[in-house]
Amino acid sequence: MLPWERLATADAPDGKPLELRRRGHEYRIRAGGQELMSNEDEPSSRSLSELGCAHITPGPEVRVLVGGLGMGFTLRAALDLVGKGNVEVAELVPAVVEWNEGPLGPLAGHPLRDPRTVLYLGDVRDRIRAASGDFDAILLDVDNGPIALAHAKNDALYGRRGIAQCWDALKPGGVLGVWSLLDDQRYTTRLRQQGFDARAQKVFGSRKDRGREHVIWVAQKSQRSRKPRR
Numbered sequence: 001m002l003p004w005e006r007l008a009t010a011d012a013p014d015g016k017p018l019e020l021r022r023r024g025h026e027y028r029i030r031a032g033g034q035e036l037m038s039n040e041d042e043p044s045s046r047s048l049s050e051l052g053c054a055h056i057t058p059g060p061e062v063r064v065l066v067g068g069l070g071m072g073f074t075l076r077a078a079l080d081l082v083g084k085g086n087v088e089v090a091e092l093v094p095a096v097v098e099w100n101e102g103p104l105g106p107l108a109g110h111p112l113r114d115p116r117t118v119l120y121l122g123d124v125r126d127r128i129r130a131a132s133g134d135f136d137a138i139l140l141d142v143d144n145g146p147i148a149l150a151h152a153k154n155d156a157l158y159g160r161r162g163i164a165q166c167w168d169a170l171k172p173g174g175v176l177g178v179w180s181l182l183d184d185q186r187y188t189t190r191l192r193q194q195g196f197d198a199r200a201q202k203v204f205g206s207r208k209d210r211g212r213e214h215v216i217w218v219a220q221k222s223q224r225s226r227k228p229r230r
């Protein structure tokens with residue numbers, strides 16, 4: 001078996017060490033010694049966009065927010081679904097952007113080079129907080145999910161306040177899509193309590209872990225923009 005090769009290292013803004021590794025055609029990003037993602041996870045990363053954008057009619061006015069970039073699969077799949085619309089991708093770690101401009105770029109067909117891509121270098125929470133009825137879909141894959149965090153601060157995205165901020169940032173009828181390694185019934189309940197029509201869907205997870213399923217929440221904001229409880 002081929003050995004793992006370390007291609008690059010960097011620090012996340014919270015000081016956590018990041019590492020990009022390759023073994024043959026397999027690439028992995030690790031955060032603090034824990035696997036954050038692999039290109040073997042491409043199927044469920046694409047499913048996040050396919051499920052989260054299923055309600056969208058492609059067109060120039062469509063706007064989708066993706067957080068974060070990772071290896072670009074969710075971004076690529078969203079670009080494939082918006083027609084002449086645009087997809088904003090928020091990425092916290094500058095090195096991840098550099099790696100996508102370098103060795104990771106070909107994996108998802110260089111989505112950062114697409115003129116419909118808008119890159120926001122920073123925390124996706126800041127983009128969500130700054131938005132008001134802007135997005136047709138918000139697709140979150142910034143961590144391992146609501147109960148398996150790699151970055152502690154991401155906890156705030158999955159709580160009541162974070163959910164309410166996503167609601168405000170979506171257009172009426174817009175969808176919040178969330179990727180997770182594991183199911184979490186309490187998160188489904190919180191989404192529903194905050195007014196979303198929400199379901200957790202199991203999807204084919206990873207090529208390396210045969211049979212393993214990942215979870216995608218599809219949470220739709222009603223057409224009538226009722227304010228959720230905070």
Ligand SMILES: C[S@@+](CC[C@H](N)C(=O)[O-])C[C@H]1O[C@@H](n2cnc3c(N)ncnc32)[C@H](O)[C@@H]1O
Pocket residue numbers: 036037045046067068069070071072073074075090091092093096122123124125141142143151154
């Ligand atoms: C699991 S990867 C995303 C994989 C992605 N779905 C794909 O298709 O490759 C998570 C990414 O989110 C980034 N990230 C983590 N927390 C973030 C935040 N609060 N805002 C923006 N990006 C964040 C990480 O640096 C990493 O690049």
